[in-house]
Amino acid sequence: MYSIDRTTSMSFKLIDVQHRHCVFTIARELRPFFLQDRSLLNSLFSFVNSVVSRMFHKDNKSELFTPGFICVLHSFDRDLKWNPHIHCLVPEGGVGSSLLWLNKKHFNYKLLRDSFQTALLNELHKRLGDSFKNVKSRIYADHNNGFYVRAMPNQCNPSQLIKYIGRYLGRPVIATSRIDSYDGVCVTFHYNRHEDNQLITETIYALDFISRLTQHIPEK
Structure with missing residues (x-):
C-alpha cells in the first residue's frame, strides 16, 4: 500500500515529457564503508543531485537550468548481496531563466562518471580522515574512467513513468x-x-x- 500511495503522489509531480532512467553505482571496494556506516547512504542522493544539476548547467550556463528528477536508493544486487546504488529518473529537458522548455538528448557520461566519483571519494576522505587516503588513491588508479553510470536512452516516455516509479520505489x-x-x-x-x-x-x-x-x- 505504501508503494502505491507514494507512486501515485509522485506521479502528480512529474512533467509530461520523455524521461531517462539512470543508475549511479559505486566501486565494489567502497561498499563495506557504506555497510559499516549507513549514514553515508544519504550522501549518495546529494551527489547524484549535484552531478545531474551540474551537467544541465554546463550545457547552457546563461539559462540556469534547474532539472527536476526522482531518486531511489537500492542497497541490494540481484544476488542479494550488499550493493548500494541510486536509480534516477531524469527528464530529457529543462526550463531555465527564459521559462522556455529546451530538450536535452545528450547526456555527458564522462562528466557524470567523473563528477560522481570525485564527489563521493572526497566526502569519504572528509568523513574517514587520512586513513582513507591510500584507498582513495587506489580507487582513482583502478577506476580511471570514473564510477559506472548508466544513462543510455531507454524510451521512458510519460505513459511508462508510473510503471518505472512503482517498480523501483517499492521493490523488495x-x-x-x-x-x-x-x-x-x-x-x-x-x-x-x-x-x-x-x-x-x-x-x-x-x-x-x-x-x-x-x-x-x-x-x-
Whole structure:
C-alpha cells in the first residue's frame, strides 16, 4: 500500500515529457564503508543531485537550468548481496531563466562518471580522515574512467513513468517467485545476472540467505 500511495503522489509531480532512467553505482571496494556506516547512504542522493544539476548547467550556463528528477536508493544486487546504488529518473529537458522548455538528448557520461566519483571519494576522505587516503588513491588508479553510470536512452516516455516509479520505489530485496525451494537446510533461488542476463541458480544455507536479506533492513 505504501508503494502505491507514494507512486501515485509522485506521479502528480512529474512533467509530461520523455524521461531517462539512470543508475549511479559505486566501486565494489567502497561498499563495506557504506555497510559499516549507513549514514553515508544519504550522501549518495546529494551527489547524484549535484552531478545531474551540474551537467544541465554546463550545457547552457546563461539559462540556469534547474532539472527536476526522482531518486531511489537500492542497497541490494540481484544476488542479494550488499550493493548500494541510486536509480534516477531524469527528464530529457529543462526550463531555465527564459521559462522556455529546451530538450536535452545528450547526456555527458564522462562528466557524470567523473563528477560522481570525485564527489563521493572526497566526502569519504572528509568523513574517514587520512586513513582513507591510500584507498582513495587506489580507487582513482583502478577506476580511471570514473564510477559506472548508466544513462543510455531507454524510451521512458510519460505513459511508462508510473510503471518505472512503482517498480523501483517499492521493490523488495527478492520476490517470492525467485525462491525455488527450501529443504529445511538450504534455500535455492535464481536471478538473471546483470552483466549478461544469464540465468543463475544459487543454493545457500538458510542462515546465509537470511543474513543476505537482513543486511538491507534500515536501522531505526
